[in-house]
Amino acid sequence: MNDDEITQAVSRVLSKYTKTTPEAPVQNLAAPAAQPDRASIEAIVASVLASRTAAPAPAPVSAPAPVAGDGAFATMDEAIAAAQQAQIHYRHCSMQQRARFVDGIRQLFLQEEILQQLASMAVEETGMGNYADKLLKNRVAAQKTPGVEDLITGAMSGDNGLTITEYSAYGVIGSITPTTNPTETIINNSIGMLAAGNAVVFSPHPRSRNVSLYAVALINQQLARLGAPANLVVTVTQPSLDNTNALIKDPRVNMLVATGGPAIVRTVMSSGKKAIGAGAGNPPAVVDETANIEKAAQDIINGCSFDNNLPCVAEKEVIVVNEVADYLIHCMKKSGAWLLCDKQHIQQLQALVMNEKGTGPNTAFVGKDARYILQRIGISVPQEIKVILLETESDHPFVVHELMMPILPVVRVANVDDAIDLAVKVEHGNRHTAIMHSTNVAKLTKMAQLIQTTIFVKNGPSYAGLGVGGEGHTTFTIAGPTGEGLTSARHFARSRRCVMVEALNIR
Numbered sequence: 001m002n003d004d005e006i007t008q009a010v011s012r013v014l015s016k017y018t019k020t021t022p023e024a025p026v027q028n029l030a031a032p033a034a035q036p037d038r039a040s041i042e043a044i045v046a047s048v049l050a051s052r053t054a055a056p057a058p059a060p061v062s063a064p065a066p067v068a069g070d071g072a073f074a075t076m077d078e079a080i081a082a083a084q085q086a087q088i089h090y091r092h093c094s095m096q097q098r099a100r101f102v103d104g105i106r107q108l109f110l111q112e113e114i115l116q117q118l119a120s121m122a123v124e125e126t127g128m129g130n131y132a133d134k135l136l137k138n139r140v141a142a143q144k145t146p147g148v149e150d151l152i153t154g155a156m157s158g159d160n161g162l163t164i165t166e167y168s169a170y171g172v173i174g175s176i177t178p179t180t181n182p183t184e185t186i187i188n189n190s191i192g193m194l195a196a197g198n199a200v201v202f203s204p205h206p207r208s209r210n211v212s213l214y215a216v217a218l219i220n221q222q223l224a225r226l227g228a229p230a231n232l233v234v235t236v237t238q239p240s241l242d243n244t245n246a247l248i249k250d251p252r253v254n255m256l257v258a259t260g261g262p263a264i265v266r267t268v269m270s271s272g273k274k275a276i277g278a279g280a281g282n283p284p285a286v287v288d289e290t291a292n293i294e295k296a297a298q299d300i301i302n303g304c305s306f307d308n309n310l311p312c313v314a315e316k317e318v319i320v321v322n323e324v325a326d327y328l329i330h331c332m333k334k335s336g337a338w339l340l341c342d343k344q345h346i347q348q349l350q351a352l353v354m355n356e357k358g359t360g361p362n363t364a365f366v367g368k369d370a371r372y373i374l375q376r377i378g379i380s381v382p383q384e385i386k387v388i389l390l391e392t393e394s395d396h397p398f399v400v401h402e403l404m405m406p407i408l409p410v411v412r413v414a415n416v417d418d419a420i421d422l423a424v425k426v427e428h429g430n431r432h433t434a435i436m437h438s439t440n441v442a443k444l445t446k447m448a449q450l451i452q453t454t455i456f457v458k459n460g461p462s463y464a465g466l467g468v469g470g471e472g473h474t475t476f477t478i479a480g481p482t483g484e485g486l487t488s489a490r491h492f493a494r495s496r497r498c499v500m501v502e503a504l505n506i507r
C-alpha cells in the first residue's frame with residue numbers, strides 16, 4: 001500500500017466513528033510526535049480542572065459497532081497467534097523505530113477530537129464517570145506515560161572487562177483492563193509495553209467493549225501508517241471472562257498484567273507466569289490540626305469527585321482530628337459537598353448503593369455522580385454538588401468497602417496518632433494509596449512508614465500521585481500487590497546481563 005492508499009483506508013475506517021470529515025484526523029495523524037513538557041501539561045491540567053464543573057459533555061456519540069480486523073480477532077487463539085507473529089517481526093525494529101511508534105500512539109490520542117470521542121463513548125457505554133475527567137485522564141495517559149527513555153542501560157566496568165544490563169522484551173503480554181479506566185489503561189499499557197519491545201493482547205472488561213475495541217482499532221491504524229509490524233496491539237471482538245481465562249492459560253503469552261479488583265489479581269498471580277497485579281484500594285485521607293484546612297477540604301473534594309470517584313487512588317474516606325472536624329466539614333461544604341445528616345436518609349442511601357449482602361457496592365451506582373445518587377433518595381441539589389458527605393463510625397460499610405462513587409464518610413478521632421492507626425486499618429493492607437493533610441513532618445513521616453502504600457500524597461488531591469498536578473510520570477496500572485509500583489516500560493521488560501571478559505574497559 002502506498003501513502004495515499006493508507007490514508008484513504010484510514011479515512012474510510014475513521015469515518016465510521018466520526019461525524020466530522022475524515023480528512024481532519026488523518027491530517028493530524030501526520031503531525032510530529034508531541035514532547036510532553038511541564039508547562040503544557042500544567043496548562044492543560046489547570047484548564048481542565050477549572051472547567052470540570054462547567055464543561056458539559058457534548059451530545060452523546062453513539063458507540064460504533066466493533067469491526068473485525070483493526071486488531072480485533074474473533075477468537076483469543078487467533079489474537080494471540082497474530083501478536084506472536086507481530087512480536088517476532090518487532091524484534092527486528094530498531095530502538096528509533098520503537099520510539100517513533102510509541103510517539104505515534106501518543107500523538108494519536110492527543111488529538112482533541114479523538115479524546116472527546118473516547119471520553120464520550122466511555123461514559124455512554126459504561127454509564128460511569130464524567131466526560132470532563134475522562135478527557136483529562138486519557139490526555140494524561142498519552143502525555144505522561146514514559147516511553148523508550150525509561151529503559152536505562154546499566155554498566156559495570158573493571159579489570160575483568162565490561163558488563164551491561166539491558167531491558168529486553170518479554171514477548172507477548174496479556175493485559176487485562178478494567179471498566180473504570182478502559183481506554184486510559186489501553187493507551188498507557190500500549191505505550192509502555194511497546195516501548196519495551198513487546199506485543200500486547202488486551203482483554204478488556206466486557207462492559208467497556210466498544211470503546212476499548214475502538215481504541216485498539218485506532219492504535220492499529222496509526223501503527224500501520226507508521227510502518228510498524230501488523231498486530232502489535234490486538235484484542236478479541238467479544239471480550240469475556242472465558243476469553244480472559246484463555247489468555248491467562250495460553251503458553252504463547254509470556255507475561256500477564258491485570259488491572260482490576262482482587263479476583264483477577266489473584267488469578268494472574270497464581271497463573272504460574274510472570275504477572276503484574278494492579279489491584280483495589282480504599283484510600284483514606286487523614287487531616288490533622290496542623291493542616292491548611294481550607295486547602296485540605298478543596299483537595300479532598302476535588303480528588304474524591306474526580307471521574308465520580310472511579311480512580312482506584314481517589315479519596316474513599318476522611319479521618320479527621322476532632323479539633324478541626326467541624327471546620328473541615330464546613331469548608332468541604334463550601335467546596336461542593338452535600339452534608340447528609342438525617343439518619344433515615346443515610347439508611348436509604350446505604351440500602352441503595354450497597355449490594356444485597358452489604359459486602360460491596362451496588363454496581364448500578366458505581367461511578368454515578370452525587371446529584372444522581374441523591375435524587376434517587378428524593379433529594380434535589382444544585383449543579384455544583386460533587387460529593388455526598390456524611391459522618392459515620394469507623395466500622396461503617398462506607399468506610400470499610402471500596403465504593404467508587406462520590407460518597408465520602410467522615411470519621412472523627414481524638415488525635416493524629418489515632419487517625420493514622422485507623423487509616424492503616426481501613427486501607428486493609430492493599431498497599432495502594434493514602435493521603436494526608438498536615439504540616440507536622442514527624443506525623444507525615446509516621447503515617448508514610450506505617451501505612452506502606454504505593455502512593456502517599458501529602459497536602460494535595462489523590463490524583464497528584466498520578467502526575468496530575470504532582471511531579472512524576474503517570475500510570476493507570478499501579479502494582480501494589482506485586483510491588484512494581486507505578487508501572488512503566490521497564491516493568492514490562494526482563495533485565496538481562498551481557499558480559500565482555502577482559503576487554504572494552506578503558507580505564
Ligand code: NAD
Pocket residue numbers: 176177178179180181203204205206240241242244245259260261262263264267278279280281311312402476477478479480
Ligand atoms: P474487575 O475486577 O471487575 O475487572 C477487571 C478486569 O478483570 C476486567 O477485564 C474483567 O473482565 C476481568 N475479570 C474480573 N474478574 C475476573 C474473573 N474472575 N475471571 C476472569 N476475568 C475477570 O474490576 P473493574 O470493576 O473493571 O475495575 C475496578 C477495580 O479495579 C477496583 O477494585 C479498582 O480499585 C481496581 N483498579 C485498580 C487499578 C490499579 O492500578 N491498581 C486501576 C484501575 C482499577
